[in-house]
Amino acid sequence: MAEYIDSNTLSKLRAISILEVADELGMGLRYHNALCISHNDTHPSLHFWTSTNTCHCFACGWGGDNIDLVMKRENLSFSEACQWLCRRFNISAGNHSAGNRKEVLHRDKAVAEHRKSECDTDRLNLRGEFQHKPDxxxxxxxxxxxxxxxxxxxxxxxxxxxxxxxxxxxxxxxxxxxxxxxxxxxxxxxxxxxxxxxxxxxxxxxxxxxxxxxxxxxxxxxxxxAPGSKPMVYGMQILPQVTEKEPLVITEGCTDCWSAMSMGYKAIAIPSATLCNEECRNLLSGRNLHMWPDQDKPGIGLYMKLKEMFPQLVYHQLPEGCKDLSDYYQSFYVQKM
Ligand SMILES: [Zn+2]
Structure with missing residues (x-):
């Protein structure tokens, strides 16, 4: 199978950052370290170097480049690992040869094209990194x-x-x-x-x-x-249970959202105004929206941006000394109940 991969494609594959490959494999990289895939690791021993685009395990000694990583992790042959990388990183493997090689590459390309169209909308996250859909x-x-x-x-x-x-x-x-x-x-x-x-x-x-x-x-x-996921609005499943007149509280995150619910409100979380896409805006427009913005710059900034989208959004001031809604809930609301 190895003859299907031409040297031009191979050099393209070897140029893919091993960090992105590790991410694509769902290895949970932390500070260029991950749990080793070659021994039963409990503390991240596998270290990644961007200078050489390789990895090495300090515990068992296993190591290699990005193709070795895919082979080991997915239990694939060299050529299968190359094809895996072509698909995941949308690299087409050239088309200048005849016979079954052409067919294999053509098929790979079709898979890559399909995948590309499938996830074009969410391929880039906020930092411009390559992304796929969560499993x-x-x-x-x-x-x-x-x-x-x-x-x-x-x-x-x-x-x-x-x-x-x-x-x-x-x-x-x-x-x-x-x-x-x-x-x-x-x-x-x-x-x-x-x-x-x-x-x-x-x-x-x-x-x-x-x-x-x-x-x-x-x-x-x-x-x-989850790998392949991007930040999104939390708690949208509550919307069918909220009438247009009923107050809906917008919070900054899950914990504040649960605090708002525990206070007796229906609530969702929008951690950043940029996550509020057209669909989300349509679902929220005309609703009775309320917010207790965090008492810091990002909190007030979020409120201002959402207020532009939803002019009906009502501002509520948190009591002095409360930094967010969870804080308010814990220090005042719980005792009152
Ligand atoms: Zn190891």
């Missing part, structure tokens, strides 16, 4: 087997004092251990974490976000979206 089927099955662990219940119900019925309604679950973010992925979501499903207005799962519950001292991001 929703996998995420759905992953969520089904899970419930709230003791650690998550402690965080949500005792520390944050959120009302369980809303958390269950939002179908939040959790994991104590690190788990994969897509079908062929290694560990991606760090344990212990909340697993927060995002739905569209019809209740279809769009993606999952994790919220890390471990020690703050560890170098782990607090929030992580």
């Amino acid at each position: 929703v089927d996998y995420l759905m099955r992953m969520l089904m087997g899970k419930k709230l662990t003791d650690k998550a219940r402690d965080f949500l119900f005792y520390q944050r004092k959120l009302r369980p019925e809303y958390i269950y309604w939002c179908r939040v679950v959790s994991t104590d251990f690190s788990i994969a973010g897509y079908r062929f992925g290694g560990k991606f979501f760090d344990g212990p974490s909340l697993l927060i499903p995002y739905y569209d207005v019809h209740g279809n799962l769009l993606t999952v976000q994790s919220r890390y519950l471990g020690d703050k001292t560890e170098e782990k991001p607090r929030f992580k979206f």
Whole structure:
């Protein structure tokens, strides 16, 4: 099979950043480190170098370039790994030869074209990085087997004092251990974490976000979206239950959204005005919208931008000393009830 890959294509493949390849493989890179795929790793030992575009495991000694990485991780031959990279990074493998080689390449190209058209709209995230769609089927099955662990219940119900019925309604679950973010992925979501499903207005799962519950001292991001996912508006599945006249609270994130719900409001979260696309604007226009903006520059900025989109949006001032709605809920609302 190796003869199907010409040297021109090969040099294109070798030029793809190994970091992007690791991301595409769902390896959960952190500061150029990941769990090794060659031994049973518990602490990220596999290190990536951008200068050489290679990786090396400090524990078992395994290493290689981006093609070796795909071969090892996906258990593919060299030529299969090259084809995998061509498809995932939309590289067409040349067309100057005859026979079955041409056919193989033609087929690969068709797959790449199909994939390209399928995900053209969400190929770029805010940082301009290459993206694919999240593996929703996998995420759905992953969520089904899970419930709230003791650690998550402690965080949500005792520390944050959120009302369980809303958390269950939002179908939040959790994991104590690190788990994969897509079908062929290694560990991606760090344990212990909340697993927060995002739905569209019809209740279809769009993606999952994790919220890390471990020690703050560890170098782990607090929030992580499933591989191939981008940030999005949270809680749209509530809209069919909200009448046009009924107040709908806009918050900045999931936790504030759950706090608003625990205060008795129907709520969604819009972390950034740029996430409010045309569909979202249509769904929210004409509604009775309210906001308690965070008392910081981004919070007020978000309010101003949303106010331009929705002139009816009502501003509510948080009491002095409260930085966000969760804070308000915990320090005033809970005691009042
Ligand atoms: Zn290793």
